[in-house]
Amino acid sequence: MNTMKVPFLDLKAQYETIKEEINTAIQEVIDSCAFAGGPFVEKFEREYAEFCGADYAIGVGSGTEALWLTLLALGIGRGDEVITVPNTFIATVEAISFAGATPVFVDIDEDYYTMNPELIENAITPRTKAVIPVHLFGQMANMDPIMEIAKKHGLYVIEDACQAHGAEYKGKRAGSVGEAGCFSFYPGKNLGAYGEAGAVTTNNKDLTHKIKMLRDHGQSKKYYHDIIGWNARMDGIQAAVLSVKLRHLEEWNDKRRKNAGIYDSLLKKEGELCITKEAEYNKHIYHIYAIRIQKRGALITALKEKNIFCGIHYPVPIHLQRVYKGIGYTQGSFPAAERQADEVLSLPMDAELSRDQIVYVCELLRKFFELQT
Ligand SMILES: Cc1ncc(COP(=O)(O)O)c(C=O)c1O
Numbered sequence: 625m626n627t628m629k630v631p632f633l634d635l636k637a638q639y640e641t642i643k644e645e646i647n648t649a650i651q652e653v654i655d656s657c658a659f660a661g662g663p664f665v666e667k668f669e670r671e672y673a674e675f676c677g678a679d680y681a682i683g684v685g686s687g688t689e690a691l692w693l694t695l696l697a698l699g700i701g702r703g704d705e706v707i708t709v710p711n712t713f714i715a716t717v718e719a720i721s722f723a724g725a726t727p728v729f730v731d732i733d734e735d736y737y738t739m740n741p742e743l744i745e746n747a748i749t750p751r752t753k754a755v756i757p758v759h760l761f762g763q764m765a766n767m768d769p770i771m772e773i774a775k776k777h778g779l780y781v782i783e784d785a786c787q788a789h790g791a792e793y794k795g796k797r798a799g800s801v802g803e804a805g806c807f808s809f810y811p812g813k814n815l816g817a818y819g820e821a822g823a824v825t826t827n828n829k830d831l832t833h834k835i836k837m838l839r840d841h842g843q844s845k846k847y848y849h850d851i852i853g854w855n856a857r858m859d860g861i862q863a864a865v866l867s868v869k870l871r872h873l874e875e876w877n878d879k880r881r882k883n884a885g886i887y888d889s890l891l892k893k894e895g896e897l898c899i900t901k902e903a904e905y906n907k908h909i910y911h912i913y914a915i916r917i918q919k920r921g922a923l924i925t926a927l928k929e930k931n932i933f934c935g936i937h938y939p940v941p942i943h944l945q946r947v948y949k950g951i952g953y954t955q956g957s958f959p960a961a962e963r964q965a966d967e968v969l970s971l972p973m974d975a976e977l978s979r980d981q982i983v984y985v986c987e988l989l990r991k992f993f994e995l996q997t
Contacts, residue, residue, distance in 0.1 A: 629931040630972045630981045633812055637976040638876075642868060646818075649864040658860040661840070668863040669823070671870055672807075675790070676799040678825035680832040683858030684839050687786040687808025690822040691719035691756070693856060694804045697834035698780050700725050700753045707747050708756040708784070709739050710941040710953075711961040715808075716758055716784050717942045725753070727951065729943055731958040735901050737761060737914070737968075740960070741769035745777075754780040759788035759798050761937070762814065762880075762911035763902065767793045767801045782806060786822075789815040790877045792907035799825035809866055814880070814911050815873050821862040879975035880910040886979060887913055887971065890986035894993050912937055913973040915989075919996060920969050926992050932985050935970040 639646065658664055665683045673681035684690050700706060701724040708716055710729045720727045730743040739757040755774055757765035764783075774781045781802035785791070788798035789807060799805025809821035824835055837844060842853030884900060891898040898915045902908040914937065917923055924934055941961045943953035955962065971985060 627931075628981065628984050630933065630977075630985055632933040632935050632970070632972050633974040634976050635811060635816070638974065641976075642872060645868045645871075646865060649868045650818075650861055653860045653864045656860075660859060661857045662860050664860040664863040664867070665858045668858075668867045668870070671867055672823055673825060675797070675870060675873070676805065676825045677797045678800045678805065679827040680825065680829070682824045682826075682832055682835045682839065683863060684822045684824065684835075684856045685858060686820045686856075687806060687810065687822040688715040688719055689839070689854075689856040690786075690806035690808070690824045691716060691782070691784065692722050693835050693838045693854075694782055694806055694824050694831075695719060695723035695725065695754070696838055697831055698754065698782075698803070700780075703751060704753040705749060705751045706754045706756060707744060707752060707779075709758055709760075709961065710943045710958050711737060711938065711964055712758040712760065712784065712942065713786070713938065714942060714945065714947075715786070716756055717948065720756070726751075727942075727948070728752070729953065729958060729961075731960045732964065733766070734960045734963070736763055736766075736903055736906075737964055738763060738765035739770065741766050741773065744770065744773050748773075748777050748779070752777065752779060754782055756782045756784050757802075758784040758786075759791055760912075761900070761914055762788050762791050762909040763906050764788060764791050764793040764798055764801075766903070766905075767796075771801065780804075785825075786810075787813065787911040788909060789813065789911075790873055790907075791909045794905050800827075803828060804831060809862065814877060814909055815866065815869055817862040818865045819859065819862050821858050821866065823858070876975035877909040880973060881908070883973060883975075883977050883982060884908070884910045884913050886982045887986065890983065891915065891989065894990065898989075910973055912970045914968050914970050916964070916967040917969055918967055920967060923969065923989075923992055927985070927988060930984075930988055932988060933972065936968065937970050939965060941965045 786808035842851035
């Protein structure tokens with residue numbers, strides 16, 4: 625009997641490969657007691673800005689805060705509209721709502737699951753202030769047409785790069801193309817902290833200053849408060865962990881790309897839908913390796929029985945979530961995003977995944993498809 629187990633991702637296995645570096649880095653923070661903000665955060669901010677090809681990075685408490693504070697810092701709020709996609713994690717849209725603005729959705733490109741630029745202009749009104757393309761699963765949205773439309777209409781482009789650490793579009797890294805890039809370092813991300821953390825990248829010095837004030841109670845210096853802010857600082861321990869992991873990120877992303885290539889070659893025979901498509905202008909970093917299948921529930925059960933663990937990102941598009949029922953969309957408003965939500969399945973994927981594990985997953989998939997036909 626085959627006893628192989630294939631977790632969706634294996635953070636423990638990753639830790640084993642960098643244990644000493646991580647433990648030393650955490651000990652350094654404890655020794656210096658720089659727990660909230662401070663030198664470890666500043667160091668990581670410099671390193672991450674350089675990695676992304678941006679002038680500045682601002683460490684915050686989560687990806688959700690990165691998005692929210694960026695909107696606030698750009699002066700977006702009540703009465704404004706922000707265009708984004710419905711097939712994202714709720715945080716993209718929550719941040720718009722929490723800033724006081726109204727989310728407006730456009731459908732996605734069915735091949736790549738990212739914003740369809742051809743649909744943006746129809747969604748623009750005199751109240752539109754910004755567009756948030758989501759670099760879903762680790763692949764950047766088609767940024768040239770998005771930037772062009774935004775320029776024509778005087779809109780900000782905020783990249784939701786929460787799943788795209790190191791992804792590239794025509795050689796430019798995620799977080800370096802729009803007015804700002806927002807990143808999550810949730811533990812399961814390609815660059816994940818050992819807790820919650822996030823960052824904003826930008827080339828805009830004033831925006832950097834504003835976000836730094838907002839994340840720290842609106843103060844320009846200690847106990848002198850100029851604007852209403854919040855506590856959204858990054859922890860020293862998270863920054864130290866992220867600095868260690870950043871040194872390995874390119875290698876990990878390359879391994880994920882290699883693993884995606886193995887999946888692609890083994891699944892090719894099973895038909896078009898099985899392969900995660902990479903646009904020719906993109907470098908996908910495969911935060912998620914997603915296939916599409918109509919009998920998804922049955923497949924998940926069959927895989928689970930064989931110790932293979934998958935995910936669904938995401939089962940319900942945001943316009944059909946109960947919380948957003950009131951904003952005027954219905955079933956059928958965004959057919960491509962709705963089809964994706966019904967059919968998408970995320971297979972196990974990380975840098976630690978072995979070829980044998982991928983072969984095992986693909987063998988079971990093939991058996992499942994044979995039974996269906
Ligand atoms: C596309 C997207 N946007 C925003 C977020 C929010 O990030 P966080 O969980 O760090 O708040 C996430 C991460 O979960 C995400 O995947």
